Amino acid sequence: MLYPIGIQNFEKIRQGGFVYIDKTDLIYKIAQTGQYYFLSRPRRFGKSLLVSTMEAYFQGKKELFDGLAIASLEKDWTEYPVLHFDLSGASYTDMEALNDKIGRQLETLESRFGVVKKYKTFPVRFDNLIECAYNKTGRQVVILIDEYDKPVIDNLDSPELQDKMRETLRGFYGVMKGKDGYIRFGFLTGVTKIGKMSVFSDLNNLKDISMDARYTDICGISEADLKDYFSDSVRELAEANGLTDDECRQKLALMYDGYHFCEDSIGVYNPFSLLNTFDSMKFKEYWFETGTPSFLVKVMKNTSYDITSLSEQEADSSLLTDISSAFLNPVPLLYQSGYLTIKGYDEDFQIYHLGFPNREVKHGFLNYLMPYYTPVGSETPMMLISRMTRDIRSGNPESFMTRLDALFARTNYQIQADCEKDFQYAMYIIIELMGEYVETERTTSNGRIDILIKTKDYVYVIEIKTDSTPDEALAQIEERGYARPFADDPRRIFKIGVNFSTANRRIDGWKVV
Template sequence: MEINLKRKLPIGIQTFENIRRENYMYVDKTALMWQIANNGKPYFMSRPRRFGKSLLLSTFEAYFEGKRELFEGLAVEKLESEWNTHIVLHLDLNAEKYDRPEALDAILSNRLTRWEADYGKGENETTLSLRFFGIIRRACEQTGRGVVVLVDEYDKPLLQALGNMPLLEYYRDTLKAFYGVLKSADRYLRFVFLTGVTKFAQVSVFSDLNQLNDISMDYAYSSICGITKEELERDFQPEIKALAERNNLSPAEALAKMEARYDGYHFHPRGAGMFNPFSVLSCFSKLEYGNYWFHTGTPTFLVELLKKSDFDIRELIDGVELPESAFTEYRVTMNNPIPLIYQSGYLTIKEFDAEFKNYLLAFPNEEVKYGFINFLVPFYTSIPDEEKGFYIGKFVQELRTGNVDAFMTRLRAFFADFPYELNERTERHYQVVFYLVFKLMGQFTDAEVRSAKGRADAVVKTPKYIYVFEFKLDGTVEEALAQIDDRGYLIPYSADGRELVKVGVEFIATERNIGTWKVNA
């Protein structure tokens, strides 16, 4: 029996020491790590979840603790000559449920108590902030070297409290005072690095820590988390070959499919495209192209923010154009969900207009695009989550076989039995439902939805047919078909060779559903 001895992939392993001692694969980021550690002191960086933030902090920890043996063969080995040892205070706020004020107080106090056991406690240090300052001061005085403070997921309590304003304000005030210690204790510190998903506005959590160097969108460090295409091809040739063989693809085809599904994150307009590391490693481990990153966390709170803000979902799906100031910081008081959606990894930088300083944000890749759109369907239609895949598959099959009546009957079901709170939505809500259906069909066939005037509402291309749909709100099917002819919607496809099919549809506002339709080939 042949035994497949695959290389060890560090899926879910976030400790640098474990990765190195137990011979897991490691993409060498230590040159960038060394550059950050030796070119400044207080840093902040935001990145989406499962993107390597915790591993980066663990790498800093091993470096500042002088564990030289862990870095043998890596880039930093040639850059560092001293390997000084520093006390490292590593605070991880990720593994806790923050649903009451005491939860944050407890985890901070517990961590401080453990540090006090090592470095002592002052009699008058009664608050969390005073205790933190005292620990830093004594640790520095005891060793004669500056202390290193690493904070992982600094914003986890705030994100969990977004729907509870009193709790959010309590957490914000607590963390503002706690993190503010890092400014007043500056003379005792060698290095500070905070990570999180979200950059909350300066006026809140970081107002007392305004000297932080935010490198979230620095070109020099845009590739420090994630995997570049160059790194993927350099470090993972055996895995690419195995993935290709399992899926009957050439290595080039296997890599191209990985690019479409997992690449496309940009943390600077000119920065390298980054692959999601969790999805890449999971794909190599299972040898299947799955939605690994998306399924590790559902964006329910983001969808709720979208609904509350009445943001046009179609604009989100096609790409949002914004100035940098509108998406790099999240302000709780602002009715704008885009910063959280961007920083959570569901949107990324796709284009940059240098003249007007505007960014185009869009889905980074197919995994995120179709995962997010699929997730939206139960929020905007009556179709249960477990049935949406069935419906979309049937939609595609019916158009491939030319069965427009079955397609329209099924589409009508999407508008049946809406929850009461959706019944009074504007016309735009129903347009969004059409939009979601046709966008999801785009996973399996060439489907376009109107994004500008002068185009049909929807165009779907199958091997045999090209369908042009026009929907009329409280209009007739004859008017819809006439508009297709009058505005020349079929002209771009006249030389295609496939059968052209016009579909006129009436939508009855009072019934909140599709009325009649007519097909002209």
């Protein structure tokens, strides 16, 4: 089977014999029921392929759709003039980059539709292009804009340049409002729905289908898709990794499934990671490795975001769909970027419960976060976690604590008031990452951290207090009966009392019994 990794052109996929997951019934439904649509999805989730498929459909390329659902639905296959703008594939570090990107695409389309008179400003050129395409073909125009928000997203940490980008795009996209009679269909994609962008205020009939249950898997791969298209791939992957088919499916779901784009929706697999896994026959963090969340981490640090709430976040729909307040609250950007997803919904209060979608994202994100809260020295975060996990599995709490002590001993807290918080955050990351390999639980309250770690042979009950003593921590384990549930457990029980000193900004003692 040929996997279309990195191929976003529908025609190339169909002519090249690559596997194509049929979403054309949804495209047909959209094309027949409305005029303007918007869809947001995380990066590398198939938005560009969706737009390319729409382009081929509206250009009447019937032969490309043989055997697909739309072939039996569409009868006319009318060829419309398509104006396809793609704002991906550029780094918008200055206004020149944006002007070049829009200018080159306008020139290509003007040449295609025989535009003679060239105006100076983008809005006037776009307006004129729509009319010329309409007049030349005698048919209404289809407008497809892929990654409409990338120039703004690229400059979230440069407010002044971002505002300039936004103003240019506002004028350009706003042209569509006045050309309604010339337009048959409009479709925009992006990572987020940006407030204060006139395309959303002016086009009051623009339908946002980002959280519409009918289109939840229009991008991405559903469980049904996995069974229908990739049964052979699953079997081959299972054999290559010494797994049964069921074990392989479970691991694929654990690693790459779990995206939910509305309440009570089916889960969706990350297509980029899934296809790469089938191609290489290895389970790896493919999606995470293609982009680092450096700006997100910067926002989280600047807003003093409590990272321990990452898997227990709440938000309403208005917060999730607009990143205008990203500098005050990173949650919308975390959701729109694909690092958090919908895990539950409170219908009474219309509140969404958010969490990591899958192991790839959780593991990759926490692994990336760790050096921001405590230096790992010459080791990578996963080297440190692997050594700590081996200590735990082998029943060596002293070695585990020595590594933990050394880790925080080299931490240079610049502000004493932040040291306890950063210590708690670092412990959260360590325990969550270890939780991929051993069973862990963690609670934090009133200056202390309770940790429970369980392996096949050992149980660790750890109490970490602040500005106290290891003996007081152990006394609390006894007083609260933390180890009592394991009284009849055949595994060896280790009780560990730890004290973190805010004055010394490190662990200054521990005791194991």
